Amino acid sequence: MRKSELSDEQIEQLLSQMPKIKDRRNSREIYQNIELKLEKRKQRTWILPTAAAAAALLLFFIIAPSLMNWQDSADKSVEIQADQSSSSAEIASENKMFEANDNQAELGLKEEIDENTTGQLDEASQNEADIKSKDQISLRSAGADTSATAVYEEDLAGKELLTYAIPDQSAQNIVPVSVLVEEDSAKSKFQLFDENMSRLTEEKWGLLDYYPLKAKFSYNQENRSLTVDVPKDHPYSISSTTELQLERVLANVMGSLDIEKINLATEGQKGIEFSHFGYREEFVPETGNGNLIYYFLYPKGEYSKPFMVPLREKLNSIKDALRAMKENRINDNLQASIPEDLNFEAEELQKGKLMIRFESESEIVDNESTLHAIEAILLTAKEFDFNTVKLENADVDKIGKFDLTAELKVPVAANKRELPIK
Amino acid sequence: MDSVFDELYKKYHHDVFQFLFYMVKNKELAEDLVQEVYIRVLKSYERFEGKSSEKTWLFSIARNVAIDSFRKQKGWKQRILEKFDWSTQQVKDEFPLPEEMAMQREEIQLIYRCLDLCTVDQRLVIIMRYIHELTIAEAADALGWTESKVKTTQHRALKVLKKHMEDILAKEGKDNEEVGVER
Numbered sequence: 001m002r003k004s005e006l007s008d009e010q011i012e013q014l015l016s017q018m019p020k021i022k023d024r025r026n027s028r029e030i031y032q033n034i035e036l037k038l039e040k041r042k043q044r045t046w047i048l049p050t051a052a053a054a055a056a057l058l059l060f061f062i063i064a065p066s067l068m069n070w071q072d073s074a075d076k077s078v079e080i081q082a083d084q085s086s087s088s089a090e091i092a093s094e095n096k097m098f099e100a101n102d103n104q105a106e107l108g109l110k111e112e113i114d115e116n117t118t119g120q121l122d123e124a125s126q127n128e129a130d131i132k133s134k135d136q137i138s139l140r141s142a143g144a145d146t147s148a149t150a151v152y153e154e155d156l157a158g159k160e161l162l163t164y165a166i167p168d169q170s171a172q173n174i175v176p177v178s179v180l181v182e183e184d185s186a187k188s189k190f191q192l193f194d195e196n197m198s199r200l201t202e203e204k205w206g207l208l209d210y211y212p213l214k215a216k217f218s219y220n221q222e223n224r225s226l227t228v229d230v231p232k233d234h235p236y237s238i239s240s241t242t243e244l245q246l247e248r249v250l251a252n253v254m255g256s257l258d259i260e261k262i263n264l265a266t267e268g269q270k271g272i273e274f275s276h277f278g279y280r281e282e283f284v285p286e287t288g289n290g291n292l293i294y295y296f297l298y299p300k301g302e303y304s305k306p307f308m309v310p311l312r313e314k315l316n317s318i319k320d321a322l323r324a325m326k327e328n329r330i331n332d333n334l335q336a337s338i339p340e341d342l343n344f345e346a347e348e349l350q351k352g353k354l355m356i357r358f359e360s361e362s363e364i365v366d367n368e369s370t371l372h373a374i375e376a377i378l379l380t381a382k383e384f385d386f387n388t389v390k391l392e393n394a395d396v397d398k399i400g401k402f403d404l405t406a407e408l409k410v411p412v413a414a415n416k417r418e419l420p421i422k
Numbered sequence: 423m424d425s426v427f428d429e430l431y432k433k434y435h436h437d438v439f440q441f442l443f444y445m446v447k448n449k450e451l452a453e454d455l456v457q458e459v460y461i462r463v464l465k466s467y468e469r470f471e472g473k474s475s476e477k478t479w480l481f482s483i484a485r486n487v488a489i490d491s492f493r494k495q496k497g498w499k500q501r502i503l504e505k506f507d508w509s510t511q512q513v514k515d516e517f518p519l520p521e522e523m524a525m526q527r528e529e530i531q532l533i534y535r536c537l538d539l540c541t542v543d544q545r546l547v548i549i550m551r552y553i554h555e556l557t558i559a560e561a562a563d564a565l566g567w568t569e570s571k572v573k574t575t576q577h578r579a580l581k582v583l584k585k586h587m588e589d590i591l592a593k594e595g596k597d598n599e600e601v602g603v604e605r
Contacts, residue, residue, distance in 0.1 A: 006587055008580050014533045015552035019522040023439040023453065027431045031424065034460045 148401050149305060150375050150411035151178045158183055162193050163413050164200060165252030167208045167245050168297060168307075172333050174248045175207055175297060175307045176256075178413040190219040190226075190257055199419045206299025207307075210249070225261040226253070228283075232267055237275040250283050292383040293321045294376045294414065295334035306372055308379055308414040309334055318354060318384045319346050325376060337376035339369065352387040353407070364394040371400035375411065382410035426467050427460060434477060437554060438484050444537070444549045445488040449520055458487050474563045481556070481564035485546060492542065536586045544579035551576055 023030075151161060159180040166175050181196055197212040214236075216229040228250065230236065236246045250262055262283040264272040271281040292310035299307065311332065315321045325338045343359040356377065358364055374391070381389050388407040397404050438459055443452040462483050470479060523534055537545055550561045551572075558576075562569045 006584050006591075008584070011533065011580055011583055011587070012552055014529055015548060016555070017526075017530055018444070018534065018553050019526055019530070020436070021440045021443045021449070021452075021520060021522055022436060023456065025453065027428070027435070030431070030435075030457060030460070031427055034427075034457045034464070037457065037461055038464065 148371060148375060149308060149415055150379060151180065151413040151416045152411050153409060155180060155416070156412065160184075160189060160192050161413055162189075162196055163252070163256040164197070164211060165249045166200070166202050166205075166210050167249070168299060168309075168333075169206065169208050170333055171208060171241055171245060173297060173309045173311075174245070174252065175309050175415060176252060176413070177205065177207070177307075177415045177417050179417055179419050181419065188219070188221070190217075193253075193257060196419065201420060205307075205417055206304075210245075213249075219257075219259075223261070224259055225263060226257070226259045227263040227265055229265040229268065230272055234266075234272075237273070240276040243274050243276050247283070291315055291321060292380070293325055294337055294379045295325065295329055295332070296337045296372065296376070297334055306335075308337070308372075308376055310379075310383070310414070318348070318381060318386070321380050321384065322346055322377065325380065338373050342370075342373065348386075349390070352385065354381050354384075354386040354389045355392060356389060357392045358394050360393065364396060364399070366396045366399045368400070371402070374399060374402060374408075375414075378408060378410045379414050386410060424464065426464060430460070430463060430476075430480070434480050437477070438480055441481065441484050441549055441554060442488055443520075444553060445485075445545065446491060447538075451491065455484075455487050455491055459484050462487065475560070478556075478560050478564040481550065481554075481560075482566065485564065489542065532587060532590060533583060536583050536590070539586050540579050540582050543575055544582060547572060547575045548579045548583070 160183050161178055161180055163176050163178045166177050167173070168175055177200070179196065179200070181192055184192065187195075194217055200211045202209045202211065213228075214231060214234055218227045218229070219225075220227070236242050253259065254262060263270075264280055264283055266272050271279055273279050291313065293313050293315070294308045294310050296306035297309045298304060309332075311329065311334070313321070313324060315324065322338065322344075326336050326340055326342075328334070328336045341362065342364075343362045345357045345359070347355045347357070349355045364370060378389055388409055390407045391402075391404045394404050402408055435456070439452060439456045442455045442459070443449060446452055446455065459480070463480065470476075474482075519531070519534075523531060526534075537548065540548065546565060547561060550556045550564060551558070556564065558569050558572050561567075562572045565572065567575075
């Protein structure tokens with residue numbers, strides 16, 4: 001037996017005698033193995049994203065057809081209706097917000113007094129409409145003349161028509177509001193216009209308090225020119241919006257009073273210094289291209305009487321116009337004036353005569369919303385130089401004040417509103 | 423074939439393979455690990471700055487690969503141990519003695535077994551210094567240690583080996599004596 005004493009040297013020696021261990025594979029074999037692994041690692045970097053992309057694509061192809069089918073199905077109309085009403089509600093609620101912001105208390109008070117003293121039909125129907133739900137409205141026959149919003153020839157007997165351009169509360173649109181006042185042989189139309197300016201109840205109507213204008217008007221009958229004289233601290237050059245507003249309002253005044261030229265003045269001195277448009281001595285209205293087409297503005301919520309607001313659009317024909325009127329104008333805060341499901345063919349019968357034939361699946365009901373849609377069509381037809389419109393193939397003979405068996409005359413002016421009694 | 427691989431294979435393949443084998447004591451595993459060494463080397467060959475010799479650089483990579491393999495092994499070993507606590511003994515003798523070793527003298531086989539009883543660091547030093555005959559400086563370079571650390575580790579490793587060798591030899595001697603008496 002060996003001694004159990006081992007020296008370091010002995011151990012070192014033993015260790016150095018350890019056998020050589022050899023790899024039995026050759027270099028080619030090893031290289032193939034590592035090449036495989038190297039490639040595998042490289043592959044890994046793109047395998048996962050590619051697999052994910054492929055899976056996403058596959059999922060897309062699986063889901064896309066079913067989504068399309070679903071949209072094409074019978075639900076479509078329901079969906080669109082829902083869509084429409086939701087955007088309508090949006091606009092309506094937005095309007096209500098403006099209203100709410102604007103000294104609510106005062107408004108409420110005013111409304112109360114007006115109701116008691118004037119008891120105007122217009123106001124009453126508006127309140128009624130506010131309370132009633134939409135469904136109830138559609139069931140109710142429009143019946144009375146009061147639901148019509150425009151001014152018609154027969155309204156003019158013994159009256160003078162005055163049209164004021166009033167900005168809405170969001171200062172986005174200019175609403176032409178027409179009032180009828182007693183004719184006075186001693187006064188010119190301009191005088192009546194000037195006098196009645198202060199009687200407008202813009203806020204009650206849900207519009208911006210704009211009149212009377214902070215300016216003196218003087219009218220020269222001979223050359224049909226109007227001088228607008230503003231005080232030094234006039235509020236019309238606060239922003240480009242107010243300047244533009246004034247411009248649009250004056251343009252409207254020119255149109256309705258048949259004025260050829262407007263001279264601008266500041267406290268008797270020629271010209272007005274505008275902060276954005278600069279110094280101007282006279283006002284030349286921009287003659288816009290295209291036609292006016294009418295949309296609805298609901299300043300008091302969806303169930304109230306709408307204002308018909310004209311927008312200038314470049315359109316080739318009345319057909320294009322009527323198609324455009326089916327679309328909400330969210331940016332302008334305006335709503336479609338023709339319901340999406342109201343389908344019809346428009347045809348010019350002869351000069352000044354328009355025929356509208358409803359498609360048989362379109363349901364024409366004698367209710368307020370149909371009435372307003374017809375008014376919008378009439379007003380737009382007027383802008384395309386039609387005198388009469390004949391509605392055909394409707395389910396009913398009468399809608400509101402309109403007798404559908406006869407040709408309908410286009411209105412004289414839009415948005416009839418009553419002035420409070422003096 | 424890759425020229426870098428070819429060159430490295432010719433120069434160092436057997437050294438690297440043998441080093442790995444003595445570290446893990448399993449030919450199959452050493453074969454896998456040597457491939458892993460090549461993969462790491464080929465990936466980072468451009469970064470080889472020549473600060474150290476190619477040889478020590480390869481050894482340092484092989485050492486990292488071996489240590490990584492121990493970590494992995496430990497992981498699944500421990501998992502198994504948790505379930506089969508009684509199998510501890512079996513796991514130790516899991517790797518068969520390679521042919522080359524089986525043909526050696528008893529003392530060599532004994533010292534081979536005793537390598538298991540050293541720590542990983544000690545084993546690294548022993549294999550590098552005595553089986554591969556690296557100098558102290560080369561070993562220090564490959565391990566990233568100071569030379570004095572190599573020396574002390576080497577010293578302790580020899581001590582451990584000696585102690586266990588003596589213990590086992592003494593025990594075996596006793597056994598032999600007992601057998602002899604019985605005879």
